[in-house]
Amino acid sequence: MDLHDAATPPRRRRADARRSIHAILNAARVVLGERPDASMEDIAAAAGVTRQTVYAHFPSRDALVVALIEAAAAEYLAALDAASLDTAPPADALARFLDAGWRFLRRHPLLLNPAAPGAPRPNRNALSDVVPPRLEQLIRRGQGTGDFRASLPAAWLADAIIGLQQTAAAQVAAGRATTQEAEALCLESTLRLCGGEARR
Amino acid sequence: MDLHDAATPPRRRRADARRSIHAILNAARVVLGERPDASMEDIAAAAGVTRQTVYAHFPSRDALVVALIEAAAAEYLAALDAASLDTAPPADALARFLDAGWRFLRRHPLLLNPAAPGAPRPNRNALSDVVPPRLEQLIRRGQGTGDFRASLPAAWLADAIIGLQQTAAAQVAAGRATTQEAEALCLESTLRLCGGEARR
DNA sequence: CATAACCTTGACAAGCTGCCAGAGATAGCG
DNA sequence: CGCTATCTCTGGCAGCTTGTCAAGGTTATG
Numbered sequence: 001m002d003l004h005d006a007a008t009p010p011r012r013r014r015a016d017a018r019r020s021i022h023a024i025l026n027a028a029r030v031v032l033g034e035r036p037d038a039s040m041e042d043i044a045a046a047a048g049v050t051r052q053t054v055y056a057h058f059p060s061r062d063a064l065v066v067a068l069i070e071a072a073a074a075e076y077l078a079a080l081d082a083a084s085l086d087t088a089p090p091a092d093a094l095a096r097f098l099d100a101g102w103r104f105l106r107r108h109p110l111l112l113n114p115a116a117p118g119a120p121r122p123n124r125n126a127l128s129d130v131v132p133p134r135l136e137q138l139i140r141r142g143q144g145t146g147d148f149r150a151s152l153p154a155a156w157l158a159d160a161i162i163g164l165q166q167t168a169a170a171q172v173a174a175g176r177a178t179t180q181e182a183e184a185l186c187l188e189s190t191l192r193l194c195g196g197e198a199r200r
Numbered sequence: 201m202d203l204h205d206a207a208t209p210p211r212r213r214r215a216d217a218r219r220s221i222h223a224i225l226n227a228a229r230v231v232l233g234e235r236p237d238a239s240m241e242d243i244a245a246a247a248g249v250t251r252q253t254v255y256a257h258f259p260s261r262d263a264l265v266v267a268l269i270e271a272a273a274a275e276y277l278a279a280l281d282a283a284s285l286d287t288a289p290p291a292d293a294l295a296r297f298l299d300a301g302w303r304f305l306r307r308h309p310l311l312l313n314p315a316a317p318g319a320p321r322p323n324r325n326a327l328s329d330v331v332p333p334r335l336e337q338l339i340r341r342g343q344g345t346g347d348f349r350a351s352l353p354a355a356w357l358a359d360a361i362i363g364l365q366q367t368a369a370a371q372v373a374a375g376r377a378t379t380q381e382a383e384a385l386c387l388e389s390t391l392r393l394c395g396g397e398a399r400r
Numbered sequence: 401c402a403t404a405a406c407c408t409t410g411a412c413a414a415g416c417t418g419c420c421a422g423a424g425a426t427a428g429c430g
Numbered sequence: 431c432g433c434t435a436t437c438t439c440t441g442g443c444a445g446c447t448t449g450t451c452a453a454g455g456t457t458a459t460g
Contacts, residue, residue: 052419156371163370164363171359192392250407
């Protein structure tokens, strides 16, 4: 929240406070992942604290969800940075991007049911600010090298591919495909979208 | 609801009851379309009735949403039946399918934010029972005639294309593309997915 | 017109969110 | 070790929403 407030000197939080915050975020990730409409009481119980303690750190339910998504985005970003998307051959880099996505979706199933926040207009969460640009950059590179066709805008392809992966993940969640099948179909379809030939 | 109950003789409903039901469904379509978390009171007010009248016809909020989706699915199905998907050349039929989808999404923006039902697992709404099979049949026909490549399962392609269209619609909703741009990108991408060459 | 179906009003219980104050516990500092 | 700021817990409260019920008024249908 106010961790990076420029004006205040790095206001030291007590150790147990940081522990509580971590436990709450973790419990929210798990509980909301399998039941997006879980109550604050449920989340607090899963974290081993009381409801008021949750409110002591997150002013509202939406704020908790936002913090959760921001933490997830940071993890996702770190995984993408570790995947050397900028150096591997474009088609391989694409496969690595998708692989990071699969790991991410397995860890944060909440993001398949973005049902939680009632009011907010912002589909613009931290994820959509951070992930698509990385993929767009990769696609642009592939289009430059001629590995991908350039007749579709890279920004659109990036969002389309991310949407495709979510569709594939939904297939798995609905029991209409195994994880392996979905990953293979998603990769093949992604390559088709980018205009790269599928190597089998 | 119980309109097609085999046992009971066609229990005639009073005219104003049918009028109320229609008004409620219409109000729910509009209000939930622009504010998915609207309360029952809001919907009732928009329909010109009281909240209890809504409950007189729909036992719960979820039941109302389900009825709404079922009505939407019936409309969608009628539009698809009128689009002669089974006779036109596959690529043209695909364009018609997408066109029907755009009209549908413009009329039922609720289905871009499927946030409503808290408890139920059913991502299997009436739409997913009815729309994908039509598209799958079309794709299978195109694969048979050689217009589309057959190396990806038609069932997967159908879901992927529907997901692609929702991604494109989200782009428009987020103001990142105009309607025309989104429709063009979606069509081109769909043809790529199916392996049909884009004719320009 | 008489009746059954429907609508409305008012009230109620239950659950969830968000807030506040006070008492208790704990970590970090001198 | 003891003190103090900080964190947590208990308990309660208001407001909103969902869902239900009963009583009485209204409308369509036969």
